[in-house]
Amino acid sequence: WSIYLLAMGVAFTLTIFYPRAGLYALVFLTIIFERFFTLAPIYLNRAEYKLYPIDIIILAIILNLVFSILNKIFFQKTKNQLQKYKLIGNDWVLIFFILINLIYFLVSIFITKTDIHLSFSTFKNYGFYSLLYFISFILIQRREDLKRLLHFFLAGAVAIIGFIIFGIIKGEGLWTQFTPLSTPGTRILAFTHGFYLSLALIAVIVYLITKKDKSNFFYFYTLIPLWLVGIVGTMMRHLWISIILALAVIYKFISKKERKIFRKISINYTLITGVLLIFVFYSMSLTPNSQITNSAGNMIEDLGKRGASITRAKTDESFIWRELVWKATYAKFKKHPILGIGTGKLIYVQTQNYQNYIEARNIHNSFLAVMLQTGLLGLGILVFFIYKNIRHLVKSFEKKKNQFYTLSILGILIIYIISSLFQPYLETNLLAIFFWIALGLSRNLANQNT
Numbered sequence: 001w002s003i004y005l006l007a008m009g010v011a012f013t014l015t016i017f018y019p020r021a022g023l024y025a026l027v028f029l030t031i032i033f034e035r036f037f038t039l040a041p042i043y044l045n046r047a048e049y050k051l052y053p054i055d056i057i058i059l060a061i062i063l064n065l066v067f068s069i070l071n072k073i074f075f076q077k078t079k080n081q082l083q084k085y086k087l088i089g090n091d092w093v094l095i096f097f098i099l100i101n102l103i104y105f106l107v108s109i110f111i112t113k114t115d116i117h118l119s120f121s122t123f124k125n126y127g128f129y130s131l132l133y134f135i136s137f138i139l140i141q142r143r144e145d146l147k148r149l150l151h152f153f154l155a156g157a158v159a160i161i162g163f164i165i166f167g168i169i170k171g172e173g174l175w176t177q178f179t180p181l182s183t184p185g186t187r188i189l190a191f192t193h194g195f196y197l198s199l200a201l202i203a204v205i206v207y208l209i210t211k212k213d214k215s216n217f218f219y220f221y222t223l224i225p226l227w228l229v230g231i232v233g234t235m236m237r238h239l240w241i242s243i244i245l246a247l248a249v250i251y252k253f254i255s256k257k258e259r260k261i262f263r264k265i266s267i268n269y270t271l272i273t274g275v276l277l278i279f280v281f282y283s284m285s286l287t288p289n290s291q292i293t294n295s296a297g298n299m300i301e302d303l304g305k306r307g308a309s310i311t312r313a314k315t316d317e318s319f320i321w322r323e324l325v326w327k328a329t330y331a332k333f334k335k336h337p338i339l340g341i342g343t344g345k346l347i348y349v350q351t352q353n354y355q356n357y358i359e360a361r362n363i364h365n366s367f368l369a370v371m372l373q374t375g376l377l378g379l380g381i382l383v384f385f386i387y388k389n390i391r392h393l394v395k396s397f398e399k400k401k402n403q404f405y406t407l408s409i410l411g412i413l414i415i416y417i418i419s420s421l422f423q424p425y426l427e428t429n430l431l432a433i434f435f436w437i438a439l440g441l442s443r444n445l446a447n448q449n450t
């Protein structure tokens with residue numbers, strides 16, 4: 001642990017002096033190490049401290065920004081340099097949301113006296129990690145910085161290909177045990193890695209559609225099928241649906257010429273996929289008893305069952321569980337519709353064959369979780385903030401400026417909104433951080449002053 005603490009101390013110090021580099025490192029390390037970077041606590045004298053590596057970097061960035069603002073106010077006294085820190089209307093909406101969560105956290109400690117660890121964790125996810133919105137729009141105000149941030153993100157997505165290869169060879173992906181399947185089969189890639197690839201996939205597809213410079217096209221055309229193997233291999237149905245809907249929204253906003261390019265790309269990959277499937281099935285028929293054929297056959301069968309389960313929700317274990325928990329959630333919500341039940345609470349769920357206490361924040365629907373805990377007040381503020389952010393982003397399309405970045409961010413936000421209806425995205429830091437970063441970037445892309 002001494003080496004670990006030393007490494008965190010070095011990271012904290014470097015980030016204070018180079019906050020933008022700290023943000024780049026945060027993005028890359030989260031993509032590669034996911035929960036082992038974002039959820040690894042510190043153990044000292046047999047005590048567990050939930051201060052994660054990602055927290056240390058975020059705190060260092062915040063410390064740098066606070067010092068910078070104070071220095072400009074009291075020593076340099078230059079109002080122009082404070083322009084990038086200036087808050088606009090929608091920023092105050094998020095601040096209000098953070099303050100509400102702070103109040104709920106304090107109430108849970110001193111008044112309702114619920115589980116302090118659960119309450120603190122909830123506040124961190126809603127109130128602390130959302131500060132990445134402000135960090136992003138302050139640090140990433142130049143096109144060069146945005147481009148570099150995207151490079152770090154794509155570098156992490158490319159590195160995930162190694163995890164895909166590992167999963168194919170071993171027959172099961174690394175760290176997939178944290179999210180077991182409700183249907184037969186195994187994942188060849190962890191759900192979180194598949195989610196990061198989904199975000200990268202949207203950006204690359206938008207690049208191929210909108211960019212005139214074709215120097216990197218072959219590279220990106222090669223990446224797409226590799227990433228798709230990983231995304232499909234996660235067996236996460238909501239990811240598949242989210243990607244399709246995000247692409248449909250992007251298709252609505254692009255020009256006729258770009259739609260033609262989009263259709264051409266889709267047809268090309270459909271034909272390539274068809275040819276590859278024919279080759280795979282033909283090869284399997286030549287060696288019907290080989291281990292590779294049996295493994296491939298099992299994988300295809302499991303994938304088919306996983307996809308078909310979407311149309312058989314009443315018999316799928318995960319759908320049944322969600323229906324049960326969401327009904328219990330609504331019953332609780334009806335008693336406290338305006339302010340919610342508060343944070344740090346548990347919901348009791350019971351049927352003839354199942355009974356359990358479920359964390360209010362972990363009901364596998366982020367918007368429902370916010371509504372349950374903070375009522376229509378908290379949910380209304382959050383939804384209004386997201387809506388205003390996306391609305392301003394969409395309006396910026398008319399200027400045809402930064403089209404690649406604006407469409408990519410829009411697609412990423414759509415994936416988040418759809419996916420959050422089925423998983424605790426905003427309640428899990430390794431998933432939520434890119435949501436807040438994307439919102440911060442969209443704020444700048446829609447702002448003419450940046």
